[in-house]
Ligand SMILES: Nc1ncnc2c1ncn2[C@@H]1O[C@H](COP(=O)(O)OP(=O)(O)OP(=O)(O)O)[C@@H](O)[C@H]1O
């Protein structure tokens with residue numbers, strides 16, 4: 376008879392891994408986050424000192440190896456994290472997704488000042504640099520989260536260059552309903568709102584600062600989102616007004632930063648990350664997009680933009696690394712045809728990568744929700 380894979384078994388294995396000070400084990404020291412087990416895969420984070428995040432890769436690998444030997448474990452993903460205290464503590468919490476589907480989870484947010492009624496968690500997908508695949512990641516992340524049984528919405532906050540109508544193959548306009556609210560559009564089981572539904576995608580838009588703010592705030596507050604477990608926000612590129620407004624007006628539960636592997640993109644990713652830290656929004660982790668390219672003809676992998684840059688950067692910055700998305704023709708084609716890969720080609724490598732990223736982001740969200748979070752503050756430097 377096969378043994379059941381439980382959090383207790385995972386914790387028992389981790390009790391053999393010594394912490395950075397080599398005295399107690401990492402469980403006894405309370406360094407292990409909530410443990411998430413999903414279909415034989417085990418996800419958790421180890422809390423480390425930010426100053427030492429870069430040198431503790433050996434610890435991460437030791438923990439991964441210890442858990443890999445537990446019967447029933449198919450894969451292990453351990454991240455080092457340095458920015459918050461461990462969340463649920465010693466794995467006593469729930470399975471992936473449960474804090475979100477818990478009755479009343481959505482209601483909690485209703486009483487939070489500045490929150491969107493009925494929306495339990497708002498996650499931003501951002502990058503400093505344009506064109507790195509934020510929108511592609513946002514839509515596939517949203518679909519992968521939906522596969523966890525969660526109620527998911529996606530808000531296209533890129534009012535200058537909205538992409539959700541194209542990425543989700545949506546045409547037409549949202550209906551106005553009672554109370555001057557707009558009903559969100561729907562695609563692949565997601566609720567969707569984008570400025571692209573309200574104005575022609577081809578028309579260049581000129582927005583002034585205050586207009587950007589009110590457009591974003593209307594898309595959040597004047598859309599009948601209903602009850603959502605997670606609203607994924609696809610951010611415009613850059614670290615300017617729009618992002619700061621989002622962070623200021625909305626209690627973001629976390630941000631996912633997308634980067635390509637090369638140095639230049641990573642510099643911008645760092646800027647994005649610092650911006651969220653400045654406004655006290657937990658960074659759930661870094662995603663490396665357009666990672667290894669596997670030739671559809673010969674099967675040969677090549678690293679067009681380099682490889683592993685974002686993972687190394689995440690370790691250096693002390694934020695979790697959420698995963699690598701390969702550069703594939705299928706992702707490019709399905710995105711541009713409005714048929715996102717997680718929904719239309721779930722057995723592809725790209726879809727699998729997005730599912731892993733979603734599971735890790737959920738685990739991080741669960742962990743950071745446990746940690747106390749102050750209301751975001753914006754410091755205006757004159
Ligand atoms: N992993 C991938 N493999 C292949 N093509 C990809 C991948 N990720 C994104 N692309 C393609 O790269 C282009 C840019 O992606 P996307 O629009 O998601 O980037 P973005 O960061 O949102 O851009 P912007 O800054 O303009 O909002 C698109 O044509 C998309 O199909």
Ligand SMILES: [Mg+2]
Pocket residue numbers: 509510511533538609610
């Ligand atoms: Mg985009």
